[in-house]
Amino acid sequence: MEVVDDGMWNRVPMAPGPIDRKYFEAASQGKLIIQKCRRCENTQFPPKMLCVSCGEEPDWVETSGEGKIYTFTVVRRHGVEPFSTLVPFVLAMIDIPEGARFMGNITEIDIETVHVGQKVEAYSLRIDETMALPLWRPIQSS
Amino acid sequence: MSREPVIVGIGLSDYPKAPHLDSFMHIAQATQRALEDCGLELEDIDGFACASMPTEPELHVEAVEHLGLSPRWLNTTYTGGSAAQFQIPDAVAAIREGRAETILFAYGSDFLTRHGRTLGTGGLSIDSGLSGPLLYEQPYGSTIATCYALAATHHMATYGTLPEQLAEIAVGVREFAGLNPKAMYREPLTVEDVLASPMIADPLHLLDCCVVSDGGAAFILTTEERGRDLKQHPIHVLGAAGANSHWHIHSMPDFSTTAGTISSQDAYRQAGLQPEDIDTIQFYDSFTITALLLLEDHGFCAKGEGGGFIEDGHLRKGGSLPMNTDGGSLSSCHSGMRGTMLITEAVRQLRGHGGDAQVPDCELALAAGCGGLLSYIGTTILGKDRR
Numbered sequence A: 001m002e003v004v005d006d007g008m009w010n011r012v013p014m015a016p017g018p019i020d021r022k023y024f025e026a027a028s029q030g031k032l033i034i035q036k037c038r039r040c041e042n043t044q045f046p047p048k049m050l051c052v053s054c055g056e057e058p059d060w061v062e063t064s065g066e067g068k069i070y071t072f073t074v075v076r077r078h079g080v081e082p083f084s085t086l087v088p089f090v091l092a093m094i095d096i097p098e099g100a101r102f103m104g105n106i107t108e109i110d111i112e113t114v115h116v117g118q119k120v121e122a123y124s125l126r127i128d129e130t131m132a133l134p135l136w137r138p139i140q141s142s
Numbered sequence B: 001m002s003r004e005p006v007i008v009g010i011g012l013s014d015y016p017k018a019p020h021l022d023s024f025m026h027i028a029q030a031t032q033r034a035l036e037d038c039g040l041e042l043e044d045i046d047g048f049a050c051a052s053m054p055t056e057p058e059l060h061v062e063a064v065e066h067l068g069l070s071p072r073w074l075n076t077t078y079t080g081g082s083a084a085q086f087q088i089p090d091a092v093a094a095i096r097e098g099r100a101e102t103i104l105f106a107y108g109s110d111f112l113t114r115h116g117r118t119l120g121t122g123g124l125s126i127d128s129g130l131s132g133p134l135l136y137e138q139p140y141g142s143t144i145a146t147c148y149a150l151a152a153t154h155h156m157a158t159y160g161t162l163p164e165q166l167a168e169i170a171v172g173v174r175e176f177a178g179l180n181p182k183a184m185y186r187e188p189l190t191v192e193d194v195l196a197s198p199m200i201a202d203p204l205h206l207l208d209c210c211v212v213s214d215g216g217a218a219f220i221l222t223t224e225e226r227g228r229d230l231k232q233h234p235i236h237v238l239g240a241a242g243a244n245s246h247w248h249i250h251s252m253p254d255f256s257t258t259a260g261t262i263s264s265q266d267a268y269r270q271a272g273l274q275p276e277d278i279d280t281i282q283f284y285d286s287f288t289i290t291a292l293l294l295l296e297d298h299g300f301c302a303k304g305e306g307g308g309f310i311e312d313g314h315l316r317k318g319g320s321l322p323m324n325t326d327g328g329s330l331s332s333c334h335s336g337m338r339g340t341m342l343i344t345e346a347v348r349q350l351r352g353h354g355g356d357a358q359v360p361d362c363e364l365a366l367a368a369g370c371g372g373l374l375s376y377i378g379t380t381i382l383g384k385d386r387r
């Protein structure tokens, strides 16, 4: 997935622990990853130190970075910067076929036509030299 | 000697604005009023149930000290706004088993005075950097209101529920608020008013969201035997259960269904009752969608049919199932966690003390709390008499 660097990360200070950090580091390398257990094949997101199904240390797998909007809202009022200046913006839950559900913003979209079931693809927004935040946008029909 | 659990005293502290009280004094004032209501003394209390908000994490232990209690039974289970509903099952068992004779439930908060009105649309204040599960929500501008909006959109897309139907919930609750002299907002509302109020997060308008207020509530649970010679008609706890499905919204399994499907079935089974037996419901109405999901998940209509059920006017004054007869959190009082107030209002109705808002022939009431982000659902069924 594309990594966009607008050079002005101002959303929230990010201080992930070592497991979470892997997810945001992968995003900065253009990869949307989730955990999959080598023993019991359980997939889990958000990532955790252990597979909660069997206790094994899980592997990471790269996903296609494509999914569908499960549900969404258009945020019109927000009490905290920078979100108060970004309104209106789309906040959605996105399901991917590999078996995970993400919260994310959908950008480059008409807020009047955004709908449940819409196909979207991940891209990421640079946080710092090593991390990026996955975001989503409609899949351009080819 | 019957040790069946009964609620004998209820009290509310000053609301919706009470700058002269801090959270502990809300608890103390509500407690004094509940004791006065039933004729018990502070010395009679040997059990205490109280939950602390993350903003005041030691509220429960400090409240014990402020009140001068020495409880031999204590429950401080925190599940957000349903905490009282999650504490009642153990309190009921403690009364039956003799682990406690008289249990005080109390909650209070100076939420409006302390934090102002940004509760629903504010993010967290993060000084040292974000970590843990909120890494996957906060950077996207997630707020309490957006979490509930995600559920509302899902219900609308799945079942065709309309904004007008959600608005009707706010209109009906406001009608009851008009009958409560202390309610924060009392002017009558129309569906058009709700739809014309500013959009907060689609499809939730400002008037789909609860108020932010100060306030507290207390109630006292004891044995049927002890309750017999007190000042008020004792109200029986017939069923009480809780269930959960997640904590953060990103882990909610189905955005249109809560764990109320489980807690309600447990409570109905204990009580030997069905939804059609219930005369009034006191529901957590943090947002209009909260009440709609609780309505369906407690079996008052089928999943997906809540919108039509509401439109038919069942929840209104004079309807078959009047809801939130004190004006709820949508119009009257919401000071952070409202589960205790759901019980005090159900008891007021079952005593026949509802005044202009009294539900006719009210013998059975169901209270449902919702904690977190549609996460922890608790159900309590109360009866005017033992069954």
Ligand SMILES: [Zn+2]
Binding pocket: A037, A038, A039, A040, A041, A042, A051, A052, A053, A054, A055, A056
């Ligand atoms: Zn495993």
